[in-house]
Amino acid sequence: MLTGFYPLPWWGYLLVVLTLTHLTIASVTVFLHRSQAHRSVTLHPLAAHPMRFWLWLTTGMVTREWVAIHRKHHAYCDIEKDPHSPQVRGIGQVLWQGAELYRGALSDPELLERYGKGTPDDWIERRLYSRFPYLGISLMLVIDLLCFGVIGLTLWAVQMLWIPFWAAGVINGLGHWVGYRNFETDDASRNLLPLGLLIGGEEMHNNHHAAPLSARLSCRWFEFDIGWFYIRCLELLGLARVRTASLIQKQPLDPAAALNRLQLLRLYGRQVLLPTLKLEYPQHGPASRRLLKRARWLLLREKHRLTAAQRARVDSSLSMSERLATVYEFQRRLREIWSLPERSGERLARALREWCEDARSTGVAALEEFAERLMLVSHIQQVRV
Numbered sequence: 001m002l003t004g005f006y007p008l009p010w011w012g013y014l015l016v017v018l019t020l021t022h023l024t025i026a027s028v029t030v031f032l033h034r035s036q037a038h039r040s041v042t043l044h045p046l047a048a049h050p051m052r053f054w055l056w057l058t059t060g061m062v063t064r065e066w067v068a069i070h071r072k073h074h075a076y077c078d079i080e081k082d083p084h085s086p087q088v089r090g091i092g093q094v095l096w097q098g099a100e101l102y103r104g105a106l107s108d109p110e111l112l113e114r115y116g117k118g119t120p121d122d123w124i125e126r127r128l129y130s131r132f133p134y135l136g137i138s139l140m141l142v143i144d145l146l147c148f149g150v151i152g153l154t155l156w157a158v159q160m161l162w163i164p165f166w167a168a169g170v171i172n173g174l175g176h177w178v179g180y181r182n183f184e185t186d187d188a189s190r191n192l193l194p195l196g197l198l199i200g201g202e203e204m205h206n207n208h209h210a211a212p213l214s215a216r217l218s219c220r221w222f223e224f225d226i227g228w229f230y231i232r233c234l235e236l237l238g239l240a241r242v243r244t245a246s247l248i249q250k251q252p253l254d255p256a257a258a259l260n261r262l263q264l265l266r267l268y269g270r271q272v273l274l275p276t277l278k279l280e281y282p283q284h285g286p287a288s289r290r291l292l293k294r295a296r297w298l299l300l301r302e303k304h305r306l307t308a309a310q311r312a313r314v315d316s317s318l319s320m321s322e323r324l325a326t327v328y329e330f331q332r333r334l335r336e337i338w339s340l341p342e343r344s345g346e347r348l349a350r351a352l353r354e355w356c357e358d359a360r361s362t363g364v365a366a367l368e369e370f371a372e373r374l375m376l377v378s379h380i381q382q383v384r385v
Contacts, residue, residue: 004149013148017155021162022200024058027051028167029200029227030234036063036119037070040215040244041231047239052120056129056136057143059163064130068116069105073172074212075115077187084172087188091177098168166199175205182219183210183262184301194223201225210262213244261338264374268331269300272366276327284320292317299328302335327367330359 008016031051035041043051055061069083078087083105086094094101105111129136137160144152144159170192179190189209196203196217204217204225218225234240277296281289295317298310306314318325337351352374359371 002149004145004147004152006147007149013151013155016148017158020058020155020159023054024159024163025166025198025200026227026230027055028059028163029202030230031055032061032063032066033070033202034215034227034231037067038212039118040213040242042241042243043234044239047234048120052125052129056133057140058137058159060133060137061163062130062133063125064112064116064119064121065106066102067119068111068114069102071115072105072108072111074209077189077209078176084168085188086173086177091173094173094176095169098172099164101172102168167202171199171202171205175202179206181206183207183266185209185262191223194218194220196223196225196227201227215242215244261335265331265334268334268370272364272370273299273327273331275366276324276364280321280324288320292320299324299331303332323364326362326364330355330362330367 030041031043031048032055035043035048052063055063072081073083073085076082078085080088082088084094084098084101089101140159141153141156144156146152148155174192175190176188177190179192181190183206185206187209189206191204191206192199193203201217201224202208204219204223207217207219207223208214215231216225216228218228231240231242235242274296277292277299280292284292291313295313298306298314299317303311303314318328333355337348337355356371356375360368360375362368
């Protein structure tokens with residue numbers, strides 16, 4: 001039968017393929033990524049097993065292999081050993097050949113032993129999912145053909161290409177190439193979009209690299225993570241237990257953020273550096289104001305990550321204001337605290353207190369207020385420890 005058991009209008013087939021591929025994306029982000037790779041959420045078997053089965057049907061991916069490759073990506077992000085970094089291999093190769101890079105990464109004999117621990121190793125995993133990964137996608141082809149007839153072959157092809165393109169290509173490629181950054185991580189990760197709908201919330205890739213153990217990938221008011229929405233629904237049904245809801249704090253400054261480098265630097269930029277920069281605008285003429293505005297986001301980035309032209313723009317901006325140069329220098333000193341040799345929680349807290357004592361005598365109001373708040377929460381952190 002050419003039309004299968006369920007003939008549909010064209011928009012019906014479109015709706016079917018979007019629904020099926022979204023189920024796959026949701027299973028990847030909730031089960032493979034957040035639950036298995038990072039352990040930020042624990043799923044009840046009633047939630048985990050359907051996702052495992054669906055991924056076997058629609059991707060043929062082996063859980064242990066995917067998890068191992070992803071963990072290695074975090075261990076060597078955007079350097080030579082990264083399995084799929086566009087900074088190393090080029091954006092074209094990662095975007096269009098992401099699946100091939102995944103298969104190539106499996107040639108590392110130590111990969112699974114070192115990075116694949118803790119993944120499912122039950123009877124069905126050993127005897128079916130891992131042993132016959134292509135049986136699932138073959139079964140999916142039969143199901144599509146029976147349900148939708150000849151056009152089911154097209155639907156199946158889209159399903160097979162969806163994850164290699166969107167997950168292996170777009171997230172791993174464009175997610176380290178273009179977009180905006182909430183956090184100055186040591187890698188090149190970017191947030192592609194603030195609305196994480198199409199790729200299950202993985203669009204906020206910079207947020208994820210800033211806090212890999214967070215089950216929630218959104219952190220700003222305008223960001224929406226549909227994967228987190230699904231996790232919360234499962235949690236309300238008693239099918240999920242969130243181990244780490246969020247390491248990315250929205251509060252102005254609290255003890256949990258006091259000793260977290262990326263959170264603290266982000267707060268410093270928004271509460272000290274950018275407000276100080278805005279105070280400088282009225283003090284200068286139109287040409288200087290344009291220069292300051294063009295350097296606005298460059299001032300938040302680490303200087304060694306800037307191009308020569310960008311560094312020159314930053315230097316020109318700093319030369320125009322002693323106050324701005326002061327807060328920029330204290331930002332640099334704040335970054336260096338986490339580079340201390342033989343770093344420990346006690347030594348880090350002591351270095352932060354010394355930084356605060358110096359900052360409180362600068363005469364820059366925003367910097368002094370930030371230092372006062374940081375002194376308070378650092379003291380609370382020390383008492384709690």
